[in-house]
Amino acid sequence: MDCMVTQLKNYEGLTVNATQFINSWGGSVVGPDGKTPTVDSPEAKAGLTALVDGYNSDVIAKRSNGFDEEATNNAFVNGEAMYAYNWPYMYDNADSDGSGDKPKSAVQGKFAVAPIVGENGPGASTLGGYNLAINVNSKAKNTALDFIRFMESPDSQMSFAENAFPPVLASIYDDPTLAEKYPYMPVLKTALENAKPRPVTPFYSAVSKGIRDNVYAALTAGKSIDQAVTDISTVIKNAGQ
Structure with a gap:
């Protein structure tokens, strides 16, 4: 059994x-200037x-270098790993008893959720999700604003x-009925x-690619951490030129 699995394939998941x-x-x-x-x-x-140390010591499974979210999900739900980093969608899969449209989980009723690991206690998860914005050239700004307000409403966020x-309203997390279900x-x-x-x-696209390319090389090709961060820094400096 693997100790931990996560997304270390060379794609956006590795940047995360x-x-x-x-x-x-x-x-x-x-920095703040981006x-x-x-x-x-x-x-x-x-x-x-x-x-990198976790990967080299097999605390993080070597096969994670080819894992995306679904591969991580499958490994944990099938009982092949003790720990997994993933988005919340994995909870329903891991808790499935096989009576619905999801296959029975090997860890159903035998797992819990915790914050990711940091240096001294819980770490800092990476945010990601839907971004709602109104194009300055839109001819329907009021309608767009109405849609944003609808999406941010308590009913929509509960859905x-x-x-x-994960909802964006803090109040949803305190709903006792929802907490009982999840x-x-x-x-x-x-x-x-x-x-x-x-x-x-x-310059996010270029920066993200610089991160994942260099971290992947540190994980799988022996690139040193010092060289990796130097090369990432160069990508950031060149991105705006």
Whole structure:
């Protein structure tokens, strides 16, 4: 049995995992201006070192270097791993008794949810989800605003929660009926209160690719942490040029 599985395939999921380790050890990737690299700080290096050391020591399963969310889900639900990092959708799969449209889980009734690991206690999860905005050129701004208000309403957010999508309203997490159905809701609320956004930069696509390419090389090709953060920093500096 694997100790832990997570998403270390060279795609956006690796950016999420890498930034979780960086943020959980007190580091960051870019400064407030979205252009200045900060990933070469001692804290950021410590977080990436923890990720790579965990991988090299098999605390994080080697096969995770080919895992996306669904592969992680399948490994945990099938009873192949003690721990897994994943989005909340995995809860329903892990808790399935096989009576509905999901196959029976090997860990049904035998698992719990906790915040991700940090250097000294719970770490900082990485945020991700739907972003609602109104295009400045829209000819239906009022209608768009009405739609945003509808999506952010308590009824809509409760529907999100009932389908394993974390709601944006803190009050939803305190609903006793929902907490009874999904016991992880209080833990998820705590995790979100400590969560950090993905690197906030106008050049996100390039920065994300720089992170995952270099962290993947540190995991699988022996690239040193120092060289990885140097190369990520170079990507950030060049992204706006």
